Amino acid sequence: MSHRAPPSVLARLPLDLSPDLQFVRRVLILNHEEIILAMPDDETVIEARWRIEPGDQLLLSEHAGLGALQLKDADKSKAQWRFTLSHRQAAEAFSAQFNTINAAPSALLAFDATEGAAPWLDEPLNDAPPPSTWTLFRLWRFAKPYKGQLLFGFLLTLAATAATLVPPYLTMPLMDDVLIPFQNGVAIEQSTVLKYLAGLLGAALVAWSLGWARTYILSRVSERIGADIRTATYSHLMNLSLDYFGSKRTGDLMARIGSETDRINLFLSLHLLDFFTDVLMITMTVIILFSINPWLALVTLIPLPIIAWMIHIVRDRLRTGFERVDRVWSQVTNILSDTIPGIRVVKAFSQEARESERFYQANQLNLKVNDRVNRTWSLFAPTVTALTELGLLIVWAFGIWQVSQGAITVGVLTAFLAYIGRFYSRMDSMSRIVSVTQKTAAGTKRIFDILDHAASVPNPKHPESLYGRKAAIELHQVNFRHGNRGILHDINLNIKPGSMVGLVGHSGSGKTTLVNLIARFYDVSSGGITQDGTDIRQFNVEDYRRQIGLVLQEPFLFFGTVAENIAYGKASANHEEIIAAARAAHAHEFILKLPHGYDSLVGERGQSLSGGERQRISIARALLIDPKILILDEATASVDTETEREIQQALDNLVQGRTTIAIAHRLSTLRQADMLVVLDQGRIVETGQHAELLERHGYYYRLYQAQIKLNEPAERNDTEPNCAALTPPEGHHHVAN
Amino acid sequence: MLPTNLELSLNAFNQLLMHPPGAASPIPVTPVRAFPIAAPDDAIALVDHHGAEQAWIAHLTDLVPNQAELIRQTLANREMTPLILRINHVSRFATPSVWQIETNHGATEITLKTEDDIRPLPSGGYLVADAFGLQFKIPPRNQLDRQSQRYLARFL
Numbered sequence: 001m002s003h004r005a006p007p008s009v010l011a012r013l014p015l016d017l018s019p020d021l022q023f024v025r026r027v028l029i030l031n032h033e034e035i036i037l038a039m040p041d042d043e044t045v046i047e048a049r050w051r052i053e054p055g056d057q058l059l060l061s062e063h064a065g066l067g068a069l070q071l072k073d074a075d076k077s078k079a080q081w082r083f084t085l086s087h088r089q090a091a092e093a094f095s096a097q098f099n100t101i102n103a104a105p106s107a108l109l110a111f112d113a114t115e116g117a118a119p120w121l122d123e124p125l126n127d128a129p130p131p132s133t134w135t136l137f138r139l140w141r142f143a144k145p146y147k148g149q150l151l152f153g154f155l156l157t158l159a160a161t162a163a164t165l166v167p168p169y170l171t172m173p174l175m176d177d178v179l180i181p182f183q184n185g186v187a188i189e190q191s192t193v194l195k196y197l198a199g200l201l202g203a204a205l206v207a208w209s210l211g212w213a214r215t216y217i218l219s220r221v222s223e224r225i226g227a228d229i230r231t232a233t234y235s236h237l238m239n240l241s242l243d244y245f246g247s248k249r250t251g252d253l254m255a256r257i258g259s260e261t262d263r264i265n266l267f268l269s270l271h272l273l274d275f276f277t278d279v280l281m282i283t284m285t286v287i288i289l290f291s292i293n294p295w296l297a298l299v300t301l302i303p304l305p306i307i308a309w310m311i312h313i314v315r316d317r318l319r320t321g322f323e324r325v326d327r328v329w330s331q332v333t334n335i336l337s338d339t340i341p342g343i344r345v346v347k348a349f350s351q352e353a354r355e356s357e358r359f360y361q362a363n364q365l366n367l368k369v370n371d372r373v374n375r376t377w378s379l380f381a382p383t384v385t386a387l388t389e390l391g392l393l394i395v396w397a398f399g400i401w402q403v404s405q406g407a408i409t410v411g412v413l414t415a416f417l418a419y420i421g422r423f424y425s426r427m428d429s430m431s432r433i434v435s436v437t438q439k440t441a442a443g444t445k446r447i448f449d450i451l452d453h454a455a456s457v458p459n460p461k462h463p464e465s466l467y468g469r470k471a472a473i474e475l476h477q478v479n480f481r482h483g484n485r486g487i488l489h490d491i492n493l494n495i496k497p498g499s500m501v502g503l504v505g506h507s508g509s510g511k512t513t514l515v516n517l518i519a520r521f522y523d524v525s526s527g528g529i530t531q532d533g534t535d536i537r538q539f540n541v542e543d544y545r546r547q548i549g550l551v552l553q554e555p556f557l558f559f560g561t562v563a564e565n566i567a568y569g570k571a572s573a574n575h576e577e578i579i580a581a582a583r584a585a586h587a588h589e590f591i592l593k594l595p596h597g598y599d600s601l602v603g604e605r606g607q608s609l610s611g612g613e614r615q616r617i618s619i620a621r622a623l624l625i626d627p628k629i630l631i632l633d634e635a636t637a638s639v640d641t642e643t644e645r646e647i648q649q650a651l652d653n654l655v656q657g658r659t660t661i662a663i664a665h666r667l668s669t670l671r672q673a674d675m676l677v678v679l680d681q682g683r684i685v686e687t688g689q690h691a692e693l694l695e696r697h698g699y700y701y702r703l704y705q706a707q708i709k710l711n712e713p714a715e716r717n718d719t720e721p722n723c724a725a726l727t728p729p730e731g732h733h734h735v736a737n
Numbered sequence: 738m739l740p741t742n743l744e745l746s747l748n749a750f751n752q753l754l755m756h757p758p759g760a761a762s763p764i765p766v767t768p769v770r771a772f773p774i775a776a777p778d779d780a781i782a783l784v785d786h787h788g789a790e791q792a793w794i795a796h797l798t799d800l801v802p803n804q805a806e807l808i809r810q811t812l813a814n815r816e817m818t819p820l821i822l823r824i825n826h827v828s829r830f831a832t833p834s835v836w837q838i839e840t841n842h843g844a845t846e847i848t849l850k851t852e853d854d855i856r857p858l859p860s861g862g863y864l865v866a867d868a869f870g871l872q873f874k875i876p877p878r879n880q881l882d883r884q885s886q887r888y889l890a891r892f893l
Contacts, residue, residue: 066871
């Protein structure tokens with residue numbers, strides 16, 4: 001160890017892996033002279049040091065969740081350090097710092113990139129409370145607007161419960177003052193009997209009417225709470241980024257919004273209500289019992305702690321069981337949402353039997369999981385019943401002994417038995433609340449999983465106005481990574497307002513990702529995208545997207561009329577606007593041929609229309625909103641050449657005067673582009689106009705040649721003159737296909 | 738391409754080089770597993786910087802032992818899928834959840850972002866992706882101790 005004053009630390013990188021990939025914690029320290037490997041908790045304990053010599057380079061690389069930093073000079077590797085990507089940002093800062101002191105020309109750029117990324121750090125993982133029965137209290141957020149009605153309902157419950165407790169009380173005087181004296185030879189006094197009977201009837205009537213009012217009000221409220229939860233979850237879901245939908249399965253989300261909210265609803269309207277009544281009933285009964293005879297009351301309550309203990313034991317087991325049941329149920333629905341849209345593929349490969357088998361298997365698993373829960377559950381309920389029977393037995397025995405001692409009257413014992421009948425039946429139903437509560441808690445957790453998921457494309461607190469901004473898009477040092485994979489690297493691109501940019505490259509080169517970033521379906525990992533000089537993250541997401549028209553390879557039509565589908569982006573559009581858009585999209589004529597014209601229904605996926613027709617409807621949809629920015633993602637890739645020509649004409653109308661970003665596999669589609677951007681493996685490899693790029697004999701040239709070769713067998717005489725220079729036009733593809 | 742005449746070496750930068758017969762200069766290559774989960778030791782491609790396949794190795798055992806060792810070493814240095822031996826503690830049963838685990842690469846903690854990051858394997862085990870993209874393997878449930886099984890069950 002050296003004893004001179006340590007030079008100032010420039011950067012620190014916590015390492016969590018050793019060179020042979022064991023999880024070991026160390027820290028890597030950079031100063032002006034050397035790189036030091038030290039212990040994380042005491043940086044004076046140094047394991048190794050490397051002098052930095054002129055010409056040394058620090059190379060940062062990553063693969064499959066692992067990062068590596070290599071120190072090398074011109075002819076060998078001097079050292080290598082490993083870390084997991086949780087320290088990726090520190091590693092980038094570290095190598096950037098290294099490059100500033102050991103200035104290599106390319107290094108400065110990398111430093112810029114990390115600086116640009118600084119204000120947009122990854123969001124911390126959101127902090128949801130643990131799922132327990134306490135999750136249910138989060139439902140209060142939805143109950144709050146109805147608290148007046150809830151309070152009223154509660155008061156009604158209180159009154160109704162009290163009313164139901166009157167009849168057993170009246171058995172006491174009936175027994176002691178009427179029946180037993182009669183057995184002992186005293187005549188029955190009619191007026192007394194009538195008085196008591198009237199009391200019984202009155203109590204029953206009051207209990208009935210109060211119970212009715214209570215159930216009605218509370219069910220109404222809970223139905224509304226359920227609806228609110230469903231709406232809130234759905235609208236939250238709609239606002240989540242594409243990222244979220246990419247990682248979730250449709251069946252699972254459907255199950256959550258459909259059946260989970262239903263279960264919560266049922267819980268609130270039925271089970272919770274019952275539970276409240278039960279608790280009230282039991283409390284009141286206990287008070288009454290104690291006021292009549294404390295000793296007998298004590299004996300009556302003996303099974304209570306045993307039942308409470310049992311509930312506690314079973315609770316945990318049931319909850320985890322029910323969570324599993326829910327998950328397995330999602331699996332079952334997932335199979336449905338998987339196969340039904342893909343039914344053509346299933347049938348084409350005649351895999352019906354296999355799909356049935358898959359469903360059978362999921363169902364079997366569902367059975368198995370349910371069986372396991374039911375095993376616990378089935379034992380639990382009868383045990384509670386048995387314990388209550390036992391309780392009754394104890395009361396009988398103790399009661400008869402007390403009566404024989406003369407300590408209580410027969411009337412008191414009868415009243416007790418009447419009360420206890422109710423008491424234990426309540427106890428029994430109350431124990432059921434355990435399972436429904438756990439079920440609902442599990443469901444609530446799954447609902448809040450959605451609600452707690454913060455949108456990964458957040459809206460700014462103080463959005464900038466988009467009004468009057470030109471559609472000039474600039475990408476500056478854009479990097480994008482998905483999970484542990486870097487998809488786009490150092491993209492710099494300047495798109496002038498009103499110009500058309502064509503994105504070209506092999507599939508997987510990052511074209512669609514780039515377009516998704518411009519449409520802000522995702523946010524960049526580092527760097528920035530600006531419109532007219534302002535970072536797009538400073539605009540309101542909806543406002544920003546509203547100025548973008550999107551035409552996708554697979555046009556999606558919603559169930560509804562043709563007119564509704566065209567007006568999807570602007571529901572207020574009148575008939576003239578819709579028709580104008582359809583005309584411009586060359587869709588007007590075929591729409592008129594449909595049996596109900598613009599009022600024709602198109603199926604779930606627009607089944608009754610051909611690919612080209614659907615595409616033209618989606619172009620009309622994009623035209624109608626009159627977007628400043630237009631994104632065409634392989635808009636003509638999935639149709640035949642004849643249709644492509646029609647679509648192309650429609651697109652030509654669409655493109656005029658708008659900033660257009662077009663992705664096309666067939667280079668012919670991009671014949672009017674002002675600039676072509678060639679992407680390869682997430683990097684821009686070439687930019688320029690068609691002729692210019694061809695002369696360069698680079699990447700674009702090879703792509704172009706490959707397409708020519710593909711079309712070679714085709715006759716060339718029908719080539720349109722204006723695009724002859726680019727690529728053999730659409731007319732040739734039918735031969736190649 | 739037949740792998741039997743494959744000649745490999747490591748350069749001073751720890752980069753795997755392939756010496757194609759007759760070629761003047763060696764090609765730097767990266768070994769890539771075609772079935773990293775289903776068959777990690779079979780079906781390995783040697784890929785150059787442009788992602789083009791330069792050689793195909795159907796089985797590592799087809800190679801001369803020291804060449805196979807070079808590839809194994811490069812793969813081991815490049816990627817890992819630690820096997821989770823024990824789950825000592827989980828911060829909570831809702832995701833995101835931080836797990837304290839013991840693996841065959843030592844003890845560490847991982848963050849599970851969502852339950853969907855646990856993927857069942859045909860072998861009966863599971864594959865877990867942590868929040869930063871590192872993959873961990875979990876053996877079939879019955880090979881874990883009871884506590885780990887109990888923790889795991891809450892997320893399945």
